[in-house]
Amino acid sequence: MSSKRHGTTRQMSKAFLSSPTGIISGLILLGLTVLVIMGPNGFGDQATVSDMARSSEGPSADHRWGTDALGRDIFTRTLAATRLSILYASAAVFFAMIVGGLVGGLIAAGGPRVRKVGGAVIDTMMGFGDILLAVVVVAIVGVGAKGAVLAIGVAFTPHFARFTYSLVDSVMVRDYMSAARVVGVSKSGIGRRYVGRNVADSLVIVTFTTVAEGIMAMSSLSFLGLGIQSPQFDWGQMLTDGVKNFYLNPYAALVPATLILITGLAVNLFGDALARAVNPVLWSERPSLFRSKLRRNRAKALAMTPEITIDPAMETELRKGRP
């Protein structure tokens, strides 16, 4: 028994380590985790205390990337903002995953009428678009961090519901489900070893990669003034402030933007590596830096597992069940 576990774990780690992107992105994520743990307090005054005498300066010896409109060191402040940026985005995405996953799973498990109505409701909610949904939620809950997290959570929920629904749905109609039933595998066994294994890791990976989208979406709300309010700060807010002063010191916008970009890239690459590791079908795939190519290579594997990407802007497409 133990030798078997060992074998699988070894193959998994081998598949994961076979991609340099997986290792690199893993290291980046490790660094980000450290930043999240440190939080704003880990950086002392430079990040939070304003110094109007040195407002919006360019790069200098004291401030390598210059200062923002209130004279705070941009680089330090950006690092300090990591905690809230990632925590809030994760909270929102986690909320969406739990609620959406539950709703989607329940709809998929329901009868034909539940599925029909449920599917229509999800489609309609997605039809609204994330921003409109988020604004409505903010209107109800109120402006601020709590409102923003909830707003993004609600806006992403239909995507997760649709994703889970399609995922479970595609698993339920497989021959191996019938085969398991014929053999007499218990309900809990089917739930864990069949639906669970085929759905859970895709869902986890998608949740993971969606955090990048979450950071973007939070920053959009910040921009509208509906997101995080001072004195709290996150990348989105810094970006928004920086953009307003772009011609004074472009770094005020560029530094947080770069960190957002790096996080997004790392999260996505790590998700890809993770997908390769947990799915035996992908073990022999050669990793690629570029998604689209990977996607085409995966065509065969995808016949078994639905695609694992959720990009709230273009997502629905293939999932809508249209030819």
Next chain:
Amino acid sequence: MNADPVSNDILLDVRNLSISVENRDEIPPLVRNVSFHLNRGEIVGIVGESGSGKTLTSLAVSRLLPQGLSMSADRIDFDGHDLVGGSDRELRTVLGTNLAMVFQDPMQSLNPARKIGAQMIETVREHRGLSKKEARALAIRSLEDVHITEPAKRLKQYPHELSGGMRQRTMIAMGLMGEPSLILADEPTTALDVTVQAQVMQLLCDLNDRKGSAVLLISHNISLLSEVCDRIIVMFRGEIVEDLTTAKLLAGPDHPYTQGLIRAVPDLNTDRGVDLVTIEDGQFDVEREMNHA
């Protein structure tokens, strides 16, 4: 049985055809040094199991190899045209009209978003410059040739509105529009029921008879080929292991793989008392132990 080829009557001549994966030298060629020929009006079968290279060979002959594969050959002559050296431009009309292709899955092989008529007439409109009216008349005659009822109505229908057998006959009719000297049929009946298969085979033989089109018929079913072909080429793992007349096949082939192929498949007269012969000695272990070892 007359299998004596008239030497100057060769329609298709393939010499030393090899197909390999581009930029992947570690993968052995998928088809290796395949040579064969086809006479005018002849029906020749290529038999082989999956992975034998039979489909790739046919795609190479028709210059339709998928991206990522490359071919090399000393010579492929079709109807007096050089298919290895010739440019696409030169060969367009020849391949577009003289060569008709029939593929395995008739549902997937017809464009689902276009009406039958539009798909049928485009070849002759393009290569022979027929007017729309002439082309439509030809299409109707062509559908009649393959025994499709109400041809005028069919032209206005979409592929998904026809039955499987009808679609395959439509594919054949589409190929006939150019009055081909060769019909290249790749597993044309694998997706169809036996009764429909019989009709399609009947049709192919009939067309061969009436119009003199040669047929290159690719199949995994050696019994089927033995019923219609003059000659049968046996392929195994990218190579031709035997090229023999049907009479010779029935009398008893020389090659052990061919022998195995015949005896591995039960037919209506197989003795129920004994096990089937399996092909598993040494190099003929077809069922590979593992795909990804």
Next chain:
Amino acid sequence: MLELENVEVTYPGPPPFTAVKGINLSVPTGSTVGLVGESGSGKSSIARAAIGLTPVTKGRITLDGQDVTNPKGKSLRYLRGRAQLVFQDPHASLNPRMEIAMAVQEAVSVATGKRLNSRECADAALDLLDKVGVPKAAMRRYPHQLSGGQLQRVSIARALALEPSLMILDEVTASLDVSVQARILNLLRQLQRELDVSMLYISHDLSVIRYLADHVYVMRHGEMVEAGTADQVFDAPQQEYTQALLSAVPTLGGSRWRSRHDLVAG
């Protein structure tokens, strides 16, 4: 042992579709019954109905005299313990995320009531896989790493784990190469000799049915066209459809279209 009486299967619409229209069929103990038909004839629906995967809308199904029509609870357990179904597509009928030995182990666990990960279950699974000819090296692999023939053996081993007295085989060789098919057919015959299971073999391939079956049923459009012993049906078919079906089967050196060659030769 298996009896289908006037069984009807209708799939809910819209529009509702009746795939099986009042069929009678019986599988005598220890025999192999062939069910033959073209696509859309309803033969797979019968397989699924007999094993309780598809609800029967009319009629009765009994197994060894016990009613197993639309089985639930006790009758379902009874049915699953005695009858097993092997599916057509071996790639689709095994969980891609489960090692093949585990798939069999699971079935052993169901049959014996022992814990899934117990040593007994694991050993029994390996024995079964060995019996159907899956090499040792393959047992710890995942389905996509094996060939179709190997996977079909795994499916058969899994069905055998429950020690069924009836095996329903639905087009089990349809997606396999001919040389692989020969091995699976030999394996099935061997198993039947050794284990004395009854078989309902469903196929569109008349040659295979002829080779395996003692009794034959011919279906078309959800209706039973002809039934009888294999010899009766194949040697002296009564119905026009059966005759057409038989004459359409290609045989080695069959001479349906030979006339043309004779003419050329002459």
Next chain:
Amino acid sequence: MKWRRFLVSRFVRLAFVLVAITTLTFLMMHLAPGDPARLVAGMDADEQAVQIARERLGLDQPMYQQFLDYVGGLFRGDLGTSFATNQPVTEEIAQKIGPTAQLAVLGMALILLVGLPMGIIGAVLTRNGHRWFEIAFSGSTGAMASIPQYLIATFLAFLFAVTWQLLPVAGSGSIEAAILPAVAIAVRPAASIARLVRVRTLEVLESPYVRTARSKRLPTRKLYLAHVFPNSITTMLAMGGVTFASLIGGAVIVEQVFARLGLGTTLVHSVLVGDYPVVQGIVLLLGFAVVLVNALVDVILGIVDPRTMEAGR
């Protein structure tokens, strides 16, 4: 017959969704924290004034009565009165709808005119083995599809209006003023569509029916026009509804950047000041627009590709 069933099913769904949106927008005001009556009366108004405001707003009525009044009002074209300006909401909307509609139409046109050809050309070039192109295409469209719209908008404003001074940076009157915002909202959806169309077109190019078409040796132009294009366009249409929704969302943000007095700006402003009737009205309107566009897309799809009608839910 097929058509009738299809249209009926779409109509039922449409009605269902419209009712749902109406109910939702109604509930929105009641779910929100705080007392709207106090908001209207003013923060330091006395209890009596608040009570008067409450009666004027009908908030003292039972819930179902309020809902009936709300729905009744909708049928009469009455969306209530703005808390902030005391103008009818319909009038508020009428004043602001112009710039937003202009933006939506221009943006949609841009998306269709740029996204589709880019996707198809992308697929063709990829297939012809231009590896560098695939990398560049995936990279650039991927980046474009994931940059927040306010960044794109700011960047464009910075470049064209501030640095080069080619186009007006703000305003909602002229067509010139609408160009930058339209580009800003179109970039993201266009990139998404281009990516999707490329992948789909690649699939089509590998399909057996395109192989059949190739075997006919049609000139490349005809091959693409007759066999590939219709299938790519179906893909794009299937995304039409989602695209429109993201366009509306984009408008909300982009109007802010370019200081356009449209529905988006008004919506955000109203949320910030708690002007619920206006929020309600705008969400209702935009929601209806999105749903109607979705329904329209379904019908067009049915015409273009009859199979979708039968496959449709």
